Amino acid sequence: MTTNTALKVSSFTVFIMILPWVLNLSSATAYYVDVMIFVAIHSIIGCGLSLLLGYAGQISLGQAAFYGIGAYTSGILTVRMDVNPWFAMAAGIFVASAIATAIGIPTLRLRGHYLAMATLGFGMIVFIVFNEYIALTGGPSGFGNIPPLSLMGHPIESSFSFYYLSWLAAIIVLTASLNIVNSRPGRALRSIHDSDKASASLGINVAMAKVKIFVVSGAFGALAGSLYAHYLTFVNPPAFDVFFSLKVLMIVVIGGIGSVWGAVFGAALLNFLPEWLVFLHDFDVLAYGIILLLVVMFSPQGIYGLLAGAAGYFFKFIRKESDHD
Amino acid sequence: MTDQILEVKNLTKRFKGLVAVDRLSFSLETGIIKSLIGPNGAGKTTLINMITGFLSPTAGEIIFRNRLQKHNQAHRIAASGIARTFQTIELFKNMTTLENIMVGCHLRSAKEIISSAFRLPGVKKEEEKIRDLAWHHLKSVNLEKYAGQKAGNLPLGEQKMLEMARAMASNPSLILLDEPVAGLNEAESQRAMEMILSIRGQGVTVILVEHDMKVVMQISDEVLVINYGRWLAEGSPRDIQKDPNVIDAYLGGEAIGACH
Numbered sequence: 001m002t003t004n005t006a007l008k009v010s011s012f013t014v015f016i017m018i019l020p021w022v023l024n025l026s027s028a029t030a031y032y033v034d035v036m037i038f039v040a041i042h043s044i045i046g047c048g049l050s051l052l053l054g055y056a057g058q059i060s061l062g063q064a065a066f067y068g069i070g071a072y073t074s075g076i077l078t079v080r081m082d083v084n085p086w087f088a089m090a091a092g093i094f095v096a097s098a099i100a101t102a103i104g105i106p107t108l109r110l111r112g113h114y115l116a117m118a119t120l121g122f123g124m125i126v127f128i129v130f131n132e133y134i135a136l137t138g139g140p141s142g143f144g145n146i147p148p149l150s151l152m153g154h155p156i157e158s159s160f161s162f163y164y165l166s167w168l169a170a171i172i173v174l175t176a177s178l179n180i181v182n183s184r185p186g187r188a189l190r191s192i193h194d195s196d197k198a199s200a201s202l203g204i205n206v207a208m209a210k211v212k213i214f215v216v217s218g219a220f221g222a223l224a225g226s227l228y229a230h231y232l233t234f235v236n237p238p239a240f241d242v243f244f245s246l247k248v249l250m251i252v253v254i255g256g257i258g259s260v261w262g263a264v265f266g267a268a269l270l271n272f273l274p275e276w277l278v279f280l281h282d283f284d285v286l287a288y289g290i291i292l293l294l295v296v297m298f299s300p301q302g303i304y305g306l307l308a309g310a311a312g313y314f315f316k317f318i319r320k321e322s323d324h325d
Numbered sequence: 326m327t328d329q330i331l332e333v334k335n336l337t338k339r340f341k342g343l344v345a346v347d348r349l350s351f352s353l354e355t356g357i358i359k360s361l362i363g364p365n366g367a368g369k370t371t372l373i374n375m376i377t378g379f380l381s382p383t384a385g386e387i388i389f390r391n392r393l394q395k396h397n398q399a400h401r402i403a404a405s406g407i408a409r410t411f412q413t414i415e416l417f418k419n420m421t422t423l424e425n426i427m428v429g430c431h432l433r434s435a436k437e438i439i440s441s442a443f444r445l446p447g448v449k450k451e452e453e454k455i456r457d458l459a460w461h462h463l464k465s466v467n468l469e470k471y472a473g474q475k476a477g478n479l480p481l482g483e484q485k486m487l488e489m490a491r492a493m494a495s496n497p498s499l500i501l502l503d504e505p506v507a508g509l510n511e512a513e514s515q516r517a518m519e520m521i522l523s524i525r526g527q528g529v530t531v532i533l534v535e536h537d538m539k540v541v542m543q544i545s546d547e548v549l550v551i552n553y554g555r556w557l558a559e560g561s562p563r564d565i566q567k568d569p570n571v572i573d574a575y576l577g578g579e580a581i582g583a584c585h
């Protein structure tokens with residue numbers, strides 16, 4: 001990571017650390033701490049898809065399934081088998097990674113958008129399993145009493161403490177993603193995006209590079225899902241349907257493809273918007289649609305691209321080293 | 326026996342009805358520049374695509390460093406020491422000039438996703454190594470001043486130089502250049518020729534596809550002529566110029582004679 005990226009990440013970290021104290025100053029804004037927890041969780045799953053979409057040029061329509069696998073693995077292992085929540089979280093990430101490998105290897109060898117189709121089908125299958133395998137998943141009504149994560153014997157239950165945990169995870173994921181993008185495997189992925197022929201001619205295994213980043217996106221999805229389960233202490237299928245997969249896709253596209261920061265901006269926008277658009281009731285989906293359309297038409301680089309472009313225009317800061325984030 | 330780096334035996338490529346390369350056999354001595362010439366559509370690019378694993382042969386054998394190429398995966402062939410450039414430039418146009426060459430160093434580095442993500446020990450050092458190597462190759466083609474610019478914004482001549490430098494960054498023992506001089510002006514082709522000679526100077530064997538006979542005659546050690554995918558003639562540049570079959574194939578010898 002170059003100084004420029006490190007500076008951005010540390011300023012962002014400071015902002016995140018201060019934010020709840022500011023929000024808690026007024027009872028009108030205290031509730032936003034909870035919204036910010038979802039921003040963190042959605043940033044994590046968004047970062048994964050951003051890597052896949054922005055750097056490998058592949059679409060997944062099944063991120064909700066990885067999210068669900070993370071959540072249900074955490075829930076089932078802790079509630080039904082009394083497994084330690086941290087271990088359950090790791091297990092969920094492992095299962096999601098294994099499944100992503102199994103889906104990725106056959107589909108990513110082919111050119112074209114086979115992954116989109118395969119993940120769409122996979123998402124549906126997982127959704128059906130959550131609904132039908134009642135003995136394990138509790139079926140359509142799900143199950144509760146999922147224990148919280150705890151640190152050194154202290155359960156992380158309050159919004160305030162979970163805020164810090166979720167953002168710690170999100171910032172680690174963001175940093176890891178930026179590190180990937182700015183090193184050998186990330187350059188290989190970006191090169192594939194420009195010319196997979198040239199990449200292959202330089203020794204890059206194009207199919208495997210895509211599989212690996214798809215596995216990362218699955219792992220991030222499961223991590224996010226596990227956090228979700230331990231925070232809400234309750235899971236049921238609707239949170240993991242295809243609409244959630246589409247929401248993750250919107251987070252990435254609206255936030256800005258081609259930068260993992262975009263996922264954070266997208267996650268923030270899509271979580272705060274409903275708060276500001278409550279007067280639209282169920283028509284908030286319409287608002288998403290319009291925003292998505294506007295972004296695609298007028299700022300294909302998303303909100304982050306727009307902001308970065310504006311900042312660049314006003315400050316005209318000179319970057320010593322070209323850094324990619 | 327001279328040291329042979331590559332041997333091609335009865336190589337054939339058929340596209341539906343069309344035979345693009347037809348039972349072609351030749352061998353390549355280590356350390357030379359061998360030019361591959363022939364009219365448009367003769368099958369030169371198809372041959373390069375087979376040698377580099379971008380196309381699998383319909384029939385025939387390719388033996389590189391005494392080993393039969395069995396697999397046809399381009400990235401594995403690259404790893405065995407064969408690099409190439411493309412007739413239609415294939416740069417990573419949204420990446421910087423330096424980054425293009427850094428990708429060229431892929432085979433000379435090893436760090437994978439997890440170690441990179443968490444900057445495990447060794448990553449920083451390897452990144453520095455890649456950067457140093459890339460700078461070295463960038464300087465070899467005098468492109469330092471473009472280091473931070475997107476490759477897609479470079480002038481055509483520089484793009485061709487960059488593509489060669491990027492291929493060389495993979496540290497190959499054989500490099501196949503598909504029309505690296507095409508479309509360049511006088512000064513640019515001079516630089517490209519010097520680059521090709523310097524590649525040979527580093528001990529790397531070169532297969533050069535080129536239409537400009539002046540270039541071919543000046544820098545090749547050997548010339549292989551193909552026509553309709555078939556072997557037509559092979560020999561020193563001087564012999565090739567006099568070969569009646571070649572003169573026939575090139576419309577009564579105008580193309581070759583006029584350029585000399």
Ligand SMILES: Nc1ncnc2c1ncn2[C@@H]1O[C@H](COP(=O)(O)OP(=O)(O)O)[C@@H](O)[C@H]1O
Nearest residue numbers: 340343345363364365366367368369370371372
């Ligand atoms: N992928 C392909 N599918 C079908 N025909 C092809 C393909 N690639 C090349 N050809 C045909 O094979 C012949 C040889 O082409 P090519 O190797 O590009 O010739 P050259 O590089 O010598 O100009 C041409 O007739 C061309 O149209």
Ligand SMILES: [Mg+2]
Nearest residue numbers: 369370371412
């Ligand atoms: Mg050609």
